[in-house]
Amino acid sequence: MHPSEEIKFEKSRKLEGKRICLCITSSAACIEAFYLCRELIRHGADVNVFMSEKATKLIHPNLMEFASGKKPVVELSGYTEHVSLCRKGCCDAVVVCPCTANTISKIALGIADNAVTSCVLTAIGSKVPVIVVPAMHLSLMKNDSVEKNIERLKEMGCIIVEPRIEGERAKIADRETIIENVIRCVRERDLEGKNILIIGGASAEKIDDIRVLTNRSSGKFAIELVRECFERGAYVEFWHGWMREKVPDYVKSREFESVEDLLKMIDDCKNFDFIFVCAALSNYIPEPMDGKIPSNIRGLTLDLRVAPRLIDKLREIVGEERIIAFKAEEKEEDLIKKAKEMSRVFHMVVGNLTSSFGSDRTKIWIFKDGDVLEKEDKKDKLAELIIDKLGG
Ligand SMILES: Cc1cc2nc3c(=O)[nH]c(=O)nc-3n(C[C@H](O)[C@H](O)[C@H](O)COP(=O)(O)O)c2cc1C
Incomplete structure (x- = not known):
């Protein structure tokens, strides 16, 4: 048994049987991705990790393999992971956490040039819920281009979990907020509109x-x-x-x-x-x-x-x-x-x-x-x- 199995259901069964793709890009906040992955599993999720090449320079894929129990997808292979793991029927939600200005803008423009952007665009295309968690220096976010691209992601149906603005930094939302948004995406929404x-x-x-x-x-x-x-x-x-x-x-x-x-x-x-x-x-x-x-x-x-x-x-x-x-x-x-x-x-x-x-x-x-x-x-x-x- 992989060690990640030991923590399954420690917190709840709200994500039991749910397949979540966790996409990690190269913000300093990617250290939080390890804990987020574990927390998703504690609520019962089955997590597939995707990483941008630049993210692997900040945290090692081995750490995410330990966290999730599976080898992270860094480069697409003949298995076409973006299709086999990210489309409707194979995946219940995609979480891009943290999401860099670069990746936000590429998704907004429909660019699929790596494992992360290919995963996200496939998910959007097949109506799998996508949650984007931006993290960056405020100056990188507060510019016409990135602001418009965040709006574009909303138009494309992505849920943006807003960062906490602290001084000059747009810090990643807290873990509980991200988890609650994932659960909200996959639970029956009988209070929608109330x-x-x-x-x-x-x-x-x-x-x-x-x-x-x-x-x-x-x-x-x-x-x-x-x-x-x-x-x-x-x-x-x-x-x-x-x-x-x-x-x-x-x-x-x-x-x-x-x-x-x-x-x-x-x-x-x-x-x-x-x-x-x-x-x-x-x-x-x-x-x-x-x-x-x-x-x-x-x-x-x-x-x-x-x-x-x-x-x-x-x-x-x-x-x-x-x-x-x-x-x-x-x-x-x-x-x-x-x-x-x-x-x-x-x-x-x-x-x-x-x-x-x-x-x-x-x-x-x-x-x-x-x-x-x-x-x-x-x-x-x-x-x-x-x-x-x-x-x-
Ligand atoms: C240590 C370090 C921290 C970074 N933090 C951020 C960040 O928080 N947000 C961001 O948008 N870019 C950040 N960057 C810049 C991105 O890594 C850079 O734009 C990169 O090209 C993004 O590639 P990716 O989106 O494919 O991961 C950081 C770079 C380094 C080296």
């Missing part, structure tokens, strides 16, 4: 200039919902409060701190088909004080007022039918009673227990159309179940 807003994380209410009143919500469930909706083809926005988890880069996100900050954003909710309200928002707001409360006051008391309820304002603006409300309680009996009551109004209600905050597993109750479904599992699997139940 606009979905997920509101997650914890609110933080100002006590004084440096202290806040917040809660233990980690934002994990919200992230799993973002991932699930994105992979199934929706346009997704993520509005989040404080998070212990990394905020995903692959969807547009907006940050809020307090409940009142969030309320100021609420007018922008109108165009979403569904809004998931799984943020842990404060029920009480302290009377904020300027400066820093001295640290040696004994018996300090805080004046708290009741916070405005986001869900009530949201109902006025978008109506109940588009809202998926989350309810967390300490005791199962209370949770079921309250969530059931709420489900008379909202599109769907998901109940969970406060004890699951921050953990990977939890038990949920999904209330929809008068029915209730109870399930305990990992949060990613539960997010899948919730979206399965979403309906039109």
Whole structure:
């Protein structure tokens, strides 16, 4: 068994049985191609590597053979690898990562002069999804020629995973963003055309200039919902409060701190088909004080007022039918009673227990159309179940 087999399915089975061509060109970011290849395999993919001749001067094909379990294609042979490995029926997606300015421009012009460009043009020609991940110095990208060629690739149907602009560099997108785009290409896109807003994380209410009143919500469930909706083809926005988890880069996100900050954003909710309200928002707001409360006051008391309820304002603006409300309680009996009551109004209600905050597993109750479904599992699997139940 090749060592690459040992890591297969370590992360998920989302790419099980999927054949992915990973094309590497000669950007300094090609060191990332090794890790990307391994990550694709961890999600179950079968990876064929193609390399430009110049890329082999930056990383050795042996390394990519170790990563993928197969000899990389650097020069086309009598086996016509571009046809036998890259066309529809033989390949599920092509990822060009990293993609140089040179290769972007050659593809845009239809030039097939090496293994990489021949693979990509064959894939485009047979309607295999192609994901292009540019990486270069900003000055190499911000010129009329390369910018137009990137636009041309979009017209040709390629998905461009935009680089992160940092100073003078257009850096390669992060690994998770690339992987999520690959999965989105190969999964069933039953949410295509839907606009979905997920509101997650914890609110933080100002006590004084440096202290806040917040809660233990980690934002994990919200992230799993973002991932699930994105992979199934929706346009997704993520509005989040404080998070212990990394905020995903692959969807547009907006940050809020307090409940009142969030309320100021609420007018922008109108165009979403569904809004998931799984943020842990404060029920009480302290009377904020300027400066820093001295640290040696004994018996300090805080004046708290009741916070405005986001869900009530949201109902006025978008109506109940588009809202998926989350309810967390300490005791199962209370949770079921309250969530059931709420489900008379909202599109769907998901109940969970406060004890699951921050953990990977939890038990949920999904209330929809008068029915209730109870399930305990990992949060990613539960997010899948919730979206399965979403309906039109
Ligand atoms: C160390 C090194 C790093 C490079 N990094 C990049 C890069 O990030 N992006 C890019 O477009 N070109 C970069 N280049 C220039 C390309 O390698 C050059 O344009 C080459 O002709 C591209 O060939 P290919 O597209 O067939 O791999 C780099 C070159 C070297 C030597």
